[in-house]
Amino acid sequence: xxxxxxxxxxxxxxxxxxxxxxxxxxxxxxxxxxxxxxxxxxxxxxxxxxxxxxxxxxxxxxxxxxxx
Numbered sequence: 776x777x778x779x780x781x782x783x784x785x786x787x788x789x790x791x792x793x794x795x796x797x798x799x800x801x802x803x804x805x806x807x808x809x810x811x812x813x814x815x816x817x818x819x820x821x822x823x824x825x826x827x828x829x830x831x832x833x834x835x836x837x838x839x840x841x842x843x
Contacts, residue, residue, distance in 0.1 A: 804831035 782797030798806075808830035809823065817823045 801828070801831050801835060804834045808834075 781800045783800050783803035784797040786796050805824075805827040809827035812823050812827055813819070817826070
């Protein structure tokens with residue numbers, strides 16, 4: 776699995792089987808960034824959502840550099 780397709784909250788089955796599902800790490804990072812942007816009183820809308828995903832992509836790139 777590529778680093779950008781990892782999940783933030785994978786779930787294992789009741790028998791401890793392989794993890795599946797969960798929110799994508801990119802979506803998790805974007806949600807965290809969006810929380811900060813809205814707290815800083817950015818307007819609700821597409822531009823703010825795009826900024827949140829741009830921040831998420833930057834976080835994933837930094838993570839790749841650190842782990843790579």
